[in-house]
Every structure is written in C-alpha cells, then in structure tokens.
Amino acid sequence: MIRQLAEKDREAVLAFAGDRPAENLFIIGDIDAFGFDSDTVTVWGDFDESGSLTSILLRYKENFIPYARNIDQLDGKAWGDVIIQAGPLRMISGLKTQVGKILPYISRTEKGKKLCFYAKREDDLPLNKDAARGDVKMAFPEEADKIVQLRSEIAEFADSSEDPSDLQKNMEKGFSRTYYIEEKDEPVSVVSTTAETRGAAMIVGVCTKKGYEHRGFATGCLIKMIAALKAEHKQPCLFYDNPEAGKIYKKLGFSDIGEWVMVSY
Structure with a gap:
C-alpha cells in the first residue's frame, strides 16, 4: 500500500x-x-x-x-x-x-540521461595522511565569491551556474563547507561539500587552477575534508565520471556504491 x-x-x-x-x-x-x-x-x-x-x-x-x-x-x-x-x-x-x-x-519523452559512478568512503577506514598539507585553509562564508570565481575558470565547470550567494547561505547553514589552497592571495585548488546531513556529506567542486596541477593540491584539500568529516562521523560520498579522477578517489579509500542515473524530461 x-x-x-x-x-x-x-x-x-x-x-x-x-x-x-x-x-x-x-x-x-x-x-x-x-x-x-x-x-x-x-x-x-x-x-x-x-x-x-x-x-x-x-x-x-x-x-x-x-x-x-x-x-x-x-x-x-x-x-x-x-x-x-x-x-x-x-x-x-x-x-x-x-x-x-x-x-x-x-x-x-526523455530529454536526456546522464550516468556516473557513485562512491563512498567507509567511516572506519584509516586515513593515510602522508599527502596531507599544512597550507589547506577552510573558507569563510564571506569568501564564497572567490571560490565560485575559481571554479568558473575551470573548463569542467564552465557550464555551471553556481551562485556565490547560494554557496554562502549553505555554508552559513552548515549544509556546505570548503577547503582551499591559495597562492598569491588567490585560491588555486578547492574542495567543497553540499547537502551535508547528520550522517553523510557529498563532496563536490574538486578542482585546481590551470598551471597548478600535479602538485598534490587537490589531494591535500581532499585529505583535509575527509579528516574533518571523519571526526564528525559523516560519511563522505561523491559522483565521478572521469576514470582518472576515480583512481585518485580510490587511492583515498573511496569505493563504488554503484551507478547513479539522472533522467531529465
């Protein structure tokens, strides 16, 4: 019934x-x-x-x-x-x-269909902090505009319509948080969460500015985020459709739940 x-x-x-x-x-x-x-x-x-x-x-x-x-x-x-x-x-x-x-x-009639992998990290997994960095900062809600500005410069997020005011509100309400690394007073690598609940958090917006790749910045931000969520017993989860990104996530302990589909009409 x-x-x-x-x-x-x-x-x-x-x-x-x-x-x-x-x-x-x-x-x-x-x-x-x-x-x-x-x-x-x-x-x-x-x-x-x-x-x-x-x-x-x-x-x-x-x-x-x-x-x-x-x-x-x-x-x-x-x-x-x-x-x-x-x-x-x-x-x-x-x-x-x-x-x-x-x-x-x-x-x-279906308008479109997107398929990606959905992965999570178990809470009881130890976290290898060998790649941890001391220069990772947590963003204040008032810094939302510069976080969104960085993502707007990344090709993967070019079509995103992320609004700094929405990000700021979600950070203020505790639904979202962001860690970042900066160079010359500007963020060059960021990791955020969205839709945080009492038991889990979706990791989103993982990116690094062109010219700063392959220096461990994103991995450092991810480790900081995972450690923070682990301390609060919140299970990190994320979507990915890039096999190379998947390799990075799996090195950090993520395992696939299955495939997530989004069918639009």
Whole structure:
C-alpha cells in the first residue's frame, strides 16, 4: 500500500533510509531541510501487509528519487503511476538499478540521461595522511565569491551556474563547507561539500587552477575534508565520471556504491 507520508512518519522514514546515509544523502537532507509538510518536498511510502516500509519516493520540486533496501520490493509500475499523477516532472534520479525499474512506466519523452559512478568512503577506514598539507585553509562564508570565481575558470565547470550567494547561505547553514589552497592571495585548488546531513556529506567542486596541477593540491584539500568529516562521523560520498579522477578517489579509500542515473524530461 502506498500513501503520502507526514511528520508522524519521520522516525520510521529516517530509520529506513538512515542505515545507508550515503545512498540516501539527498532524501535525508531534503527531509531535514523541508520536513513533510512543505510545497517543496513530498514523500511517499510503500508498506507491506505487516505495515513495514518496503520503499520510499521523495519529490523535491519537480525531481524524484526512489529508494528500496531490497530492489525486489520496489514496485516500478506503482511508483511510475505516483510520479505521473504528482504533476510536473523534470527529473528522476537515483541508483541505476532502482530507477531502471520505474522508467518503463513513465509515459513521457526523455530529454536526456546522464550516468556516473557513485562512491563512498567507509567511516572506519584509516586515513593515510602522508599527502596531507599544512597550507589547506577552510573558507569563510564571506569568501564564497572567490571560490565560485575559481571554479568558473575551470573548463569542467564552465557550464555551471553556481551562485556565490547560494554557496554562502549553505555554508552559513552548515549544509556546505570548503577547503582551499591559495597562492598569491588567490585560491588555486578547492574542495567543497553540499547537502551535508547528520550522517553523510557529498563532496563536490574538486578542482585546481590551470598551471597548478600535479602538485598534490587537490589531494591535500581532499585529505583535509575527509579528516574533518571523519571526526564528525559523516560519511563522505561523491559522483565521478572521469576514470582518472576515480583512481585518485580510490587511492583515498573511496569505493563504488554503484551507478547513479539522472533522467531529465
């Protein structure tokens, strides 16, 4: 049985999703930020005959993310019907195996599909600090503009529309943090987080300015970030689609959860 969830279901939903904080980073983060009664977020749950949750679906604006502990208990047709009936649809995202069960029942024309690897680092892994650096700084919220400026100069982020004021607000609220290395009073390498929850954090925006590559700057920033998150028992996770970047992350202890797909309409 599928029904829309409410505040009274918070404990059950967070217990259901919370045992995999990296996989459910966005679901947990959106519930923490918006709750169950806002226009921005809606959460549904599918229950078995004993009243236990078997899968959930979260809507953030026009974007949907499904999750089931057991893939065999995810009813693709039922969730496809919920998504279609919910109104405007812009994107469905999540682990490829789970989203794949829903896609055949979405009667809309796909605009695009992006696939990347999703990786996490287990909290109990030791951190090799041989490549740690003493010149890594934590950015203040007021420095958001220069962090965004650096990323705008990197080809990989050329199409990004990151707003310094949004980054600043997220840093002030504790949803994001940034570590960086500077040369000549300007950042040359940065690493940020986004969507931080009580149990996990998404690492994003890893980049180094042209001319400063291959000097261990990004690795140094990553080690500082991982150490900070580890101290708070927050599991680091990240997306990547570049095999070379994947090699760096795996040297630092990240392992693939699976493939993450984003299907736009």
